[in-house]
Amino acid sequence: MQKFTAHHGLVAPLDRSNVDTDAIIPKQFLKSIQRTGFGPYLFDEWRYLDHGEPGQDCTNRPINEDFVLNDDRYQGATVLLTRANFGCGSSREHAPWALLDYGFQVILAESFADIFYSNCFKNGMLPIVLSAEQIEELFKATLNEPGFKLSVDLELQTVSSSSGKSYAFDLDNYRKYCLLNGLDEIGQTLSYKQEIADFESKHLKKHSWLTQEVR
């Protein structure tokens, strides 16, 4: 996994609550057996006027001019600003894969759905929770200042703008540690191999029916 220490980037405002993972990446694209290549289909049904299919070349598709990511001023955005309960719905990790493939590395929201939030960290992305007031302030700043950028410092757990405004955010230590060091979580867990094996042998002995073969 890529290390994440700090980030500085253009902010795109997606002014909706309850953005679900079906909206982030519609189901037809989940047929891929790869982790990459989802970026062109991110928010497909909002972004384009036609129906998208996996593998389709998107360069000549009719775009929805009203959708925020199609606005010239947000081209190259790497920070997504949004509202409450972002990423609700299905557990598809294709949602963070699509956001990352498009270029987003940081997502700022009032709240996230649990599974989506967890999935982001496995892919070197940072979802940040700020208060509703702070998010509102950032929406205003993004809309009022063309080219509005934010800097994120993971070590210090701060988000700051060039005007000097800074917001602190909370983050679980383990997730922070893994992101900062680009750690493979499976490798980390396997360092407890013996503990797992010891637990398992007692657990399966006590609950012998758990080893019933399914064929």
Add this chain to the structure above:
Amino acid sequence: MAAKTLYDKLWESHEVRKNDNGTSLLYIDRQLIHEVTSPQAFEGLRMNKRAPWRTDANVAVPDHNIPTKDRDKGVEDPISKLQIDTLASNTSELGITNFDMSDPRQGIVHVIGPEQGITLPGMTIVCGDSHTSTHGALGALAFGIGTSEVEHVLATQCLVQEKSKNMLIRVNGKLQPGVTAKDLILTIIGRIGTAGGTGYAIEFGGEAIQDMSMEGRMTVCNMTIEAGARAGLIAVDETTINYVKGRNFAPKGVAWEEAEAHWKTLQSDADARYDETIVFDAADIKPMVTWGTSPEMVAPVDGFVPDASDPAKAEQTSNALKYMGLKAGMPIKDITFDKVFIGSCTNSRIEDLREAARVVKGQKVASSISLAMVVPGSGPVKAQAEAEGLDKIFLDAGFEWREPGCSMCLAMNADRLEPGERCASTSNRNFEGRQGQGGRTHLLSPAMAAAAAVAGHITNVTRYYEN
């Protein structure tokens, strides 16, 4: 010793170690695998030259992509076919059992788990699918995970998890005839919202839950994720034990006796403390129908489509009404349909089909409905329904009777809505585009969907239950 909730007990009995930061390493008893969220996990395993930790803890089944008719022709869509074939080759390479399309036990992963006794009380169960919460109905700790976590479980049989808070939803009293588990969970989501359960494991209890069949309990736990909670739970009781007994992979003989003794301890202690308790009165609950693009946008059958006057929800409501093509203030009963879908991991079990057939029997699907379909949740559900003659009732009424799979719940196969089409659906999500781009979904119970198929519009199914 401090009193514990069922969730606390399941958590603690699977805790391999506590980490310094408050997370724990949790042992996973069972992983269920399907074709959509697993290929990248298997690839990750291969790339890192890692072997599965415990092959026999995993069971796979293709369900999302598979066709629900003309199975003898195979899978026509080459991209879907590749995904299904990839599941077959990944599982056969590693020796993981896969109930492929030709296996009579094949079906929706959340239907076949409990049905086959692959899901058992007291287990920790994961699957790369948010509706894994379904299995909590058997007193298991079950939750959906992403693909990286699927790989993590394959490689380590564990997950790093932060413990959720405890919520109790107590449903007092009895549901009225014709009011089902689906109406109850839609009512709950309507009250607490789609983020109301975020950060919690929700235990459901109270008389209405105790009275409920396992099928009904699975419907309730299935949609717990629609209230934001990854896991839903129901204490083990006689209903649970009777359901599990005799299932294909349930323990037998002495092992059964040991297992049963353990399972009977799987309830919250009487004085257990919850971080949050919410009480519902079952008698107040009516048949429910969603009108918007989120499961919390729901109204009783005799209600009205709301207007956008609540400032906190004004924008969401007006976006939803626009997408759904509905007028604020119109009666729910005036919503008319193009298609009807009875199926999905929420409502495709035998009891669901019986309820729908009871309404449909001797009637015809309205001529304004272009397609009404029943998609049983599994091969055994389909066989049971056919043995009871339910297929005949549906076919005589003008329904299509299909092969098991996820089908039009998420439209990854050929079953989908066209832009602008409106569907009465027993599935779990009414998100924009969920059943096909531009499609409009109204979630309701199987009985309500059946009644809508006959009437062509929403109608209160409780009248079928009078006398």
